[in-house]
Amino acid sequence: EPAMVYDLGGKFDKSFNEAAFNGAERWKAETGGTYREIELQSEAQREQALRRFAEAGLNPIVMAGFAFGAVLGEVAADYPDTKFVIIDTKVEAPNVRAIEYSEHQGSYLVGMMAAMASRTGTVGFIGGMDIPLIRKFACGYAQGVKAVNPDATVIQNMTGTTPAAWADPVKGGELARAQIAQGADVIYAAAGSTGVGVLQTAADEGILSIGVDSNQNYLHPGQVLTSMIKRVDIAVYNAFTAGADLETGYFVLGLADDGVGYALDEHNAALVTAEMQAAVDAAKAGIIAGEIVVHDYMSDNTCPVN
Amino acid sequence: MRDVMPRWADVVLIPLISLVLAFLLSAVVIVAIGEDPLAAVRMMVTGALGSTYAWGYTLYYATNFIFTGLAVAVAFHARLFNIGGEGQATLGGLGVALVCLALPWPHWVLALPAAVLAAALFGAAWAAIPAWLQAKRGSHIVITTIMFNFIGAAVLNYMLVNVMRPQGSMDPATERFPPGTHLPTLHDLLALVGIPFSKAAPANIAFLIALAACLLVWLLIWRTRLGYEIRAYGHSEPAAIYAGIRPVRVVMLTMLVSGALAGLMAVNTVMGEAERLVLNSVEGAGFIGIAVALMGRSHPFGVLLAAILFGFLYQGGAELALWTDIPRELIVVIQALVILFTGALDNMVRMPLERLFLALRKRRT
């Protein structure tokens, strides 16, 4: 029986954790299997949760979030027969499958769309916890925006310095208001369930927003320009499907692997013009082909544009 | 004139009835969310007591609650309501982490006393300002300790994010403590006497420190002059002043001891279990200390029993959350009900009982 461990935002954060949850649910629906899951209540429980599941003989154990990195190193060594999957950070151990995504690539695409949809030439970015991973989103986004409109302004805010930043919709809403006041008319939220507040405020104030991780277009139909989807669900689904025979190692999934992308569905069809779509698809092809290189913030902790 | 009730009724009967009421109400909640309370209890018992692994967790949590429960109890004796165990334990954690990371400790035997000292000092320091404000300025210690919980959280947050987070890490946590600081677990300790015990459970030598703390607190309160003065002050401040007991001194010392005890909890969590400092490693244990002290009638032995009960609830509750649809917050509900019935609604049980005993006595005479 496989197991899923969600990070502090909770499995219904409509974003990162929920993507993982959706993958697990899809596996359950398709195979009729069962799995165990736990939502963390505090940082201190990470290790306990992993050990509890490993003790109970669950296999594989999938965890969503970079913050598990530090404890997984320890725990994995104690349970060599259990396979672990960690998303968003690199952990090297023989029984660990570590998956990272090229979020900068997906963010680049939605950045282009933001720039094209913006009338004011000012777009916003609201990140969750201020860590290199989120700066990677921001940097990719900014590059996409500038690629379309070099004169555009990208306002960037982070919500906090601790995991609480992933779960503060009020703060997200207030930051969105602040950015709107500064002229932003498209805001990209990469902040877990904090982003729900951003999208809500954007809808209330009549501007466009961009969702993250899961497809969030449905939250405010006609008011969410698109979502930068990160296919955590596929990672979970694949891990569950592979079961104990899971291939371990380190994997980076990008546009080429459909690990990241932008969402297009009936909720935002009216917002995405054909021209927009063409430009973005071209860029996607360019990136896959290596003609366009999107700088990865985490490679050197700097961003060429901002 | 005599007491209306015999002592055993006050010490045993009332808490017991209160506890039963709290549990009955909890059962109602479980039924209301469509679960079977009996099955839940069974699962909690196996999950918390059914294996050495389970015991290891139960005792690990109980260790925390012994420390915070003693902290609240000691303050209660001076009629001080230290609601700041959370903050004091947080700072205790900071102290432990600083000590563990400061030196390349060769062996835990050396690191442990230093960490114990640091945890106690940091915890006491965090209680000192509210204590001083209470003693000198009469600011209500409940409010100041609440404020210091928040300030403590901010301090830890700042330290972990801006100072102690290792280079390149995204996680607001310190790096792992060096192996020389790793404490022996119950597995290691019991192995010495040949008893097999789960290796994965986090209960560690801090449990023994907690037991020692119970004994020391008992000695302090009932066998030393300071304890005598603390109790006297708690019963009557004017009488204490008459007797030459200085309120400032008693309030300060009591709160320092209380804060130190709360801080010691970090030896268990930060040094014994996590082996690094993370945000919110206290996980509400400071507040559970209130319930533990109330239930244990502020007596170290009562605190020990109540702490084990809460350790059981905590671990059992975690198991429930894991294997059923009952969320972990059910434990918070139970905890709230225990505090409500043993603390705030004490008279609800006491008044009818007193009437009963009064009537019984009248009948006898």
Place this chain on the structure above:
Amino acid sequence: MAGAEAPAAGRHPDAAPAIELRGISKAFGTVQANRDISLRVMPGTIHGIVGENGAGKSTLMSILYGFYKADAGEILVGGRRVTIPDSQAAIRAGIGMVFQHFKLVEPFTVLENVILGVEEGRLLKPALARARDTLQRLARDYELNVDPDARIEDLGVGMRQRVELLKALYRQADILILDEPTGVLTPTEADHLFRILKNLKSEGKTIILITHKLREIMAITDTVSVMRRGEMTATLETARTSPEQLAELMVGRKVLLRLDKKPATPDQTILEIENLRVTDDDGVERLKGVSLSVRAGEILGIAGVAGNGQSQLLEVLGGITPATGNVRVKGAEIDLTGRHSDGRSRRARGIAHVPEDRQREGLIMDFFAWENLVFGYHHDPACQRNRALMDNAAIRARAAEQMARFDVRPPDPDLAARNFSGGNQQKIVLAREIERNPDLLLVGQPTRGVDIGAIEFIHQRILDLRDAGSAVLLVSVELEEILSLSDRIAVMFDGRLMGERRPDQTDETELGLMMTGMRTEVA
């Protein structure tokens, strides 16, 4: 037992009693505060109630005023049965009460206090205006002048009592209960109060007056009831009784007014006080330069109306209140403000202290008797087992002996202090303080609320200590006690000593005059 029939008195001998109580009983937990009490008070009279502390006087009156609910019994007002479940009902029945401990809202103004509960309407404005007018009228009619806009916290006790009276009058009370109104008053204020009461009586109002002072009973009441241990022992016509008879009824046996005591043999000076001054938290100077001395083997009694600084004097000497001036014990200067100005340092200097309020200060009511018997002396080397721990076994053993010697009943060191009667509680305190053979014993109100048997015992112990060569400083509001115990008597008034007398060369009248601040320095 039922109360005796009240002899008819006052202006309407045939009228129904203004108040009639029948078979009132009330218990607080295990304490039976009132037992089957009956009482009749005729309209237009002043009726006194006397009794020892804890006899149940206040409880009975509080029941009449609806503050407590009686367990049994009935109340008739003006001949009609009424139920008084709360004070509102009492007020409606025309009953007003001035409590022993005032029931005023301190941060409120006089006006606000007066209208509280009788605002007549949802808004305050009309009520305040009406009350202002009424107060003006009452002030005129009864010499009850108070600034209606003053805050209670800024008023002295005398003024506060006026406000309480005004409250009752504003509610148009016909029956006024006053619970120990003169305890806190200066003699002038008390005289003023009695003038008002007579005035009210002449208007046909009925007054019930609780007091400890038999003098007042004799002076102002028409009839008087005596209570003892929750029961009503007698109701008499004042004109046909005497203080001695009342005292006997109060305590249940003949009262010895004078003790047998050997003449004092004063020795070297133990306590010297020079120019002692104390200012309390409210900035009021309570001691205004007191100087006195006490020698070994003598008892100095301090007489005075409560609130004239005697308590502060004891508290300063006991290390509770800081002060300025000089105090020397056996020639050594005592620290009055610094690091050594606490009870512990005083005890180390041979000063023992029996505080005025044993339950609030002298004892920890929830501690066992044996713990209380070292209270304040718990740092003594004899109490320690080693550097860290106390020797509880030894303390308990010594406590048992002391309790036996002081005839504490029951002599059980493992009983909590709160479970002893007042007299036995006091014996515990005395045992603790006297058995240390102090150089100086400070005693405040040693026999307050203590039954006569215990009084004699306690007095004897204090004399024994004197004869053993200790200096004793005695403060008491009971003039008889002062007269019978002291070797010298100093009278205190308004924070100053008014002069000194020898007990055999003075009497209650002279002392009483001095206590009112009148200089009688003729000798």
Place this chain on the structure above:
Amino acid sequence: MMDFATILQVLDSTVRLAAPLLLACLAGLFSERAGIFDIGLEGKMLMAAFFSAATAAVTGSVWLGLAAGIAASMVLAGVHGLASITFRGNQLISGVAINFLAAGLTVVIAQDWFAQGGRTPSLLGGARFEAITLPLADTVRPVPILGPIYHDLISGHTIPVYFAFSMVPLTWWLLYRTRFGLRLRAVGESPEALDTAGVSVVATRYAAVAICGVLCGIAGAYLATALQAGFTKDMTAGRGYIALAALIFAKWRSWHALWATLLFGLLQAIALRYQNLQIGGVPLPVQLMDALPYILTVVILAGFVGRAIPPRAGGEPYVKER
């Protein structure tokens, strides 16, 4: 530095963030002025937040949600009243218990009803309080300075915000100009005075506690149905404690409560927007901003900025007979 528009923005969000603090603070004011200390403001708000969101989500009506929120908060107020008035228990302990009860029950029930990890579904349309535009807001907008102030700052908030601010003079009037207020203040200073004046201490205190419940209920409902669109676990995030701090800061007075909560709201608004604030070249860590309300309260309590004297009978149960 900040321009006028930014200042307006920050003030605007100050108003939004101060509103729940103000409501809770006034709630505490009523309770504590009547002598019932209440550290359970947080719990009552949380309970109200959940039940208002849940009801609004199910019925689609924010007004029904508001009613449910108030009712839920009143139930907890009733528990507090029972413990501290009827059974004369320890008010602080009761408050602690209530906070835990709310923290636990909201999640347990939310999980049972909605199975969304302790949340309610997002609220849409009529299930939320919408911002209302005050008359003439658009007309006067072009007027310099005053126009934007009226349009951006004063207009455009939700009904509970306006309610919260109008409660300030109302509270003052109630306390100082009405019979009820006189009695309420009296019972907090000297319950025996009120009792002997023939007014029921118990009834007066229950009334105060009930008002506290209503105001906390509105505060909680505002959080879930106006400030946010739905309930999330622990969404009060310590606001009850900040309100308590503000109450001390305000020295238990209604107008002071307004300034205190506005100040704390401003601190929150600034902390929300500026992760790294520089003042005179010195970087202020955001953690300091977060902790500032608490630090200020401690400073106030220490008596360095005028002393806060609580109602005299506060925290003590009224015991006539031992």
